[in-house]
Amino acid sequence: MQLDRLWEFMQVDMEADKFEAQMRQSPNRQKLIKQRNFIMDQQTSMKKLEADVAAMQDRLEAIGDEARRLENVLSSMIEELEKNPPEALEESARRADAAMRLADTLAHYEQELAKMRKDADARDRQQKEIRVRAAKTKQEYDQLKLVYDQEFKQDTSKLTKMRENIDREAGKIDPELLRRYRSIKEHCAPPMARLVDGQCSGCFMSLPSATLRELKLGEKTVECDNCGRILYDPKD
Numbered sequence: 001m002q003l004d005r006l007w008e009f010m011q012v013d014m015e016a017d018k019f020e021a022q023m024r025q026s027p028n029r030q031k032l033i034k035q036r037n038f039i040m041d042q043q044t045s046m047k048k049l050e051a052d053v054a055a056m057q058d059r060l061e062a063i064g065d066e067a068r069r070l071e072n073v074l075s076s077m078i079e080e081l082e083k084n085p086p087e088a089l090e091e092s093a094r095r096a097d098a099a100m101r102l103a104d105t106l107a108h109y110e111q112e113l114a115k116m117r118k119d120a121d122a123r124d125r126q127q128k129e130i131r132v133r134a135a136k137t138k139q140e141y142d143q144l145k146l147v148y149d150q151e152f153k154q155d156t157s158k159l160t161k162m163r164e165n166i167d168r169e170a171g172k173i174d175p176e177l178l179r180r181y182r183s184i185k186e187h188c189a190p191p192m193a194r195l196v197d198g199q200c201s202g203c204f205m206s207l208p209s210a211t212l213r214e215l216k217l218g219e220k221t222v223e224c225d226n227c228g229r230i231l232y233d234p235k236d
């Protein structure tokens with residue numbers, strides 16, 4: 001009698017658990033989580049790009065300063081050469097050589113600066129794309145969130161009613177039996193199993209004859225030797 005009641009109780013209990021699991025699996029909820037993660041990824045990429053741009057800006061300035069300094073050195077060298085052309089051939093060659101090396105370095109800096117400007121343009125485009133993508137996703141997220149909030153409200157109210165019903169039904173069950181049921185449920189759900197052809201229908205193990213005998217006597221609650229579920233053998 002108590003087991004019949006517990007079996008009925010288990011049906012509503014399992015139904016509520018299933019409904020709660022479905023709520024977590026809700027396609028709208030899953031989609032919102034995905035969109036939120038995407039937006040967060042975009043924010044991370046954005047921060048990284050901003051840090052890259054700041055570092056590049058520093059380097060651009062440093063190279064620019066150094067290039068200007070070298071330009072000044074080079075013009076003074078040329079000015080000096082024109083004003084006081086060295087008489088010795090060797091000295092003349094040495095200075096011309098130094099001026100060429102400087103010019104080479106400057107050309108190298110110019111190249112690097114041009115490349116960095118190109119990279120900066122690419123990063124600008126990338127930032128714009130990220131901003132557009134993130135804004136679009138945010139808009140979709142906000143719209144879906146409104147729908148989902150409504151869905152969640154309805155589902156929560158349904159679940160609350162189910163849980164209230166469960167609490168009412170629980171009140172009709174022997175507290176000790178209910179305590180066992182709940183403790184088994186923590187590691188094994190559903191926590192009850194029918195006896196079918198001498199087998200536990202929870203884990204499909206054939207039950208030893210001692211267990212079957214105990215069950216037939218019906219004097220106490222019998223649990224499966226293998227999975228620990230409460231065995232249920234409806235009389236009719």
Ligand SMILES: [Zn+2]
Nearest residue numbers: 200203224227
């Ligand atoms: Zn079992």
